[in-house]
Amino acid sequence: MQAKLILTPPVARIAIQGHFTFEGHRQFKEATAAALAAPQIETVEIDFAEVGYLDSAALGMLLLLNERAEGHRIVLRHATGTVRSVLDIANFGKIFEID
Template sequence: MEAIVSLNGGHARIALSGDFTFEAHRPFKDASQQVMANLDIASLEIDFDGVDYMDSAALGMLLLLRERLGQSPIRLTNTRGTVRAVLDVANFGRLFELD
């Protein structure tokens, strides 16, 4: 998996591509740390446009990121198909904004 970070003022975006699984731990962690190092970030978007599959380890990574960012809102965009089904079953719509 690849995770590309872009920063624009107080908004950060992580664009994911490939399968979001346990093997993606390192690239996701690196991208997350890059976002958290910027103290001006008020919101985060994680773009799932290039992701067709995610597993429970990915859910755990998202939860850890949410915990570390505190009150900053996190929006999960371009969630569809299997990815959206996994997020819905896990009730992530209660924790994140889903598009």
């Protein structure tokens, strides 16, 4: 998995590529920490356009991001297919904005 951070204030976009699993924990944490620490960032978008699979560890990482967000808006974008189904089954639409 790769997590690419793109800062365009007031939005930080983290584009994830590959399988979003525990193995990507370090990259995801580094990217989200940098996004949350960047000045003038109000929204953090997690882009799932190139993710074909995510597991329960990935869901946990998203929940931890939500806890650390401290007033930042978190948006999950471009989740389709199996990824969208997993997010829906986990009721993440009640926690995050899913676009």
